[in-house]
Amino acid sequence: MERIIAGIDVGSTKICTLIGRVSDSGPLNVIGMGVVPSRGVRRGVITDIEVASRSIEESVRKAQNMAHYTISEAYLGISGSHIASQNSRGAVSIGRGDRPVDREDIQRVLEDAEAIAVPHNRRILHTIPREYIIDGQEGIKNPIGLMGFRLEVEAHIVTGSTTCIQNLEQCVERNQIRVVDSVFQPLASALAVLTEEEGRMGVVLIDMGGGTTDLATYMDSSVWETMVFDVGGNHISNDIAVMLRTPFAAAEEAKIRYSHALPMEVDEAEMIELSAFGHDGLATVARRELCEIVEARVEEMFGIIARDIRRSGYEDLVPAGIVLTGGTSDLRGIRDGASRALQMPVRIGVPHRMHGVVEAVSNPAYATAVGLLLWGMKAAADKDEVPLVQHPRTFYEMVKAMFKRLVP
Ligand SMILES: Nc1ncnc2c1ncn2[C@@H]1O[C@H](COP(=O)(O)OP(=O)(O)OP(=O)(O)O)[C@@H](O)[C@H]1O
Ligand SMILES: [Mg+2]
Numbered sequence: 287m288e289r290i291i292a293g294i295d296v297g298s299t300k301i302c303t304l305i306g307r308v309s310d311s312g313p314l315n316v317i318g319m320g321v322v323p324s325r326g327v328r329r330g331v332i333t334d335i336e337v338a339s340r341s342i343e344e345s346v347r348k349a350q351n352m353a354h355y356t357i358s359e360a361y362l363g364i365s366g367s368h369i370a371s372q373n374s375r376g377a378v379s380i381g382r383g384d385r386p387v388d389r390e391d392i393q394r395v396l397e398d399a400e401a402i403a404v405p406h407n408r409r410i411l412h413t414i415p416r417e418y419i420i421d422g423q424e425g426i427k428n429p430i431g432l433m434g435f436r437l438e439v440e441a442h443i444v445t446g447s448t449t450c451i452q453n454l455e456q457c458v459e460r461n462q463i464r465v466v467d468s469v470f471q472p473l474a475s476a477l478a479v480l481t482e483e484e485g486r487m488g489v490v491l492i493d494m495g496g497g498t499t500d501l502a503t504y505m506d507s508s509v510w511e512t513m514v515f516d517v518g519g520n521h522i523s524n525d526i527a528v529m530l531r532t533p534f535a536a537a538e539e540a541k542i543r544y545s546h547a548l549p550m551e552v553d554e555a556e557m558i559e560l561s562a563f564g565h566d567g568l569a570t571v572a573r574r575e576l577c578e579i580v581e582a583r584v585e586e587m588f589g590i591i592a593r594d595i596r597r598s599g600y601e602d603l604v605p606a607g608i609v610l611t612g613g614t615s616d617l618r619g620i621r622d623g624a625s626r627a628l629q630m631p632v633r634i635g636v637p638h639r640m641h642g643v644v645e646a647v648s649n650p651a652y653a654t655a656v657g658l659l660l661w662g663m664k665a666a667a668d669k670d671e672v673p674l675v676q677h678p679r680t681f682y683e684m685v686k687a688m689f690k691r692l693v694p
Contacts, residue, residue: 289666292360293658298497300324301341302652303349306659314659316642318353320345329497329516330366332453339457359464361658365471365498368447371512374399377438387429391437399441409451411470412444416508442509444470472500474657479611479635489606494614496520503600511598519614522583529579530571536561547584547623549577588627607631613651
């Protein structure tokens, strides 16, 4: 059966709507894409509902025109510093050891894990099982069919501010589009860029966008930790604007055109011209000076991230290192800059394994939007009980197969 799935990524710099066509067994075929500058949004939080709704409408309309399809529902990417996460354990009794664990037990144990102190002004976005424990036996990925007395789960719970989530959902729903699910952005990005091997070995996904940087740690093919940092590419542009006294738009342009996270890589003598505040509206500066401003901010951002990775204690448990994605991962030299600051191997994650307008979406800035479609595919497949993928090869396929076995 063919399905149409839509994803809307409301980022701090751009809103991206993707429309995908999928069949039960086939790959994702991206048939519509609409990207517009983000307005009425600041660091993942709606600051003007009218303006944000209109930006979303414009992005959706562009994608619909390209796909020749009108969407009525979509998966929505969500981020911002209001998002928090924690690990929690749930436990239920199965009975007298005379029956196997069924889907209802899984539901009950996940609900028990959710019975944490969540204030009324916060909503649970995701409850992700990391591992199950039956009668003390740890490390069970799929407990269904196993006998036991007591079922426990280690789950990762992601929550967000109820009002921030509602405001964002409202912006989409005002356009007659139902939000099927609000998905924490790095979890979507991970589906689009990680490989199965990385997810199993242990990897940290870092989505560095314009206003926020989202992080998700995977080990043993499960999510172990998620974080949001209030830093991103806009901070780099802002530093350039302040230090070189240029308007923000000129700083942004210069960043994309000339900057490098490793100043030593650019010619010391090279001079560049940019528009600046002041009498004649133009300034000539050494390109290396611009790069030094960029380097300082990149070092600071990764310094903050490194500190928190170290604090979480997962530093030595992620042999696959870092996969960096999001628009800022396009910055020249950032891979080496990140690797130096984090003391880990780093690769740039580009969305893969899809057909359609591949050229356009094969860019780290679209990892979240592509991931939202993959998330939708996974959810739809779970609902329809499509046969299990026998030999999953990508991270996405593996998570999909795992999800299928675990969730009713
Ligand atoms: N070639 C490039 N070099 C340097 N920076 C770049 C390049 N291309 C894009 N960027 C930066 O990437 C950032 C936008 O990234 P992205 O599109 O992932 O953000 P977003 O999803 O809108 O925001 P967020 O995820 O923070 O809410 C901007 O700061 C932009 O300047
Ligand atoms: Mg983003």
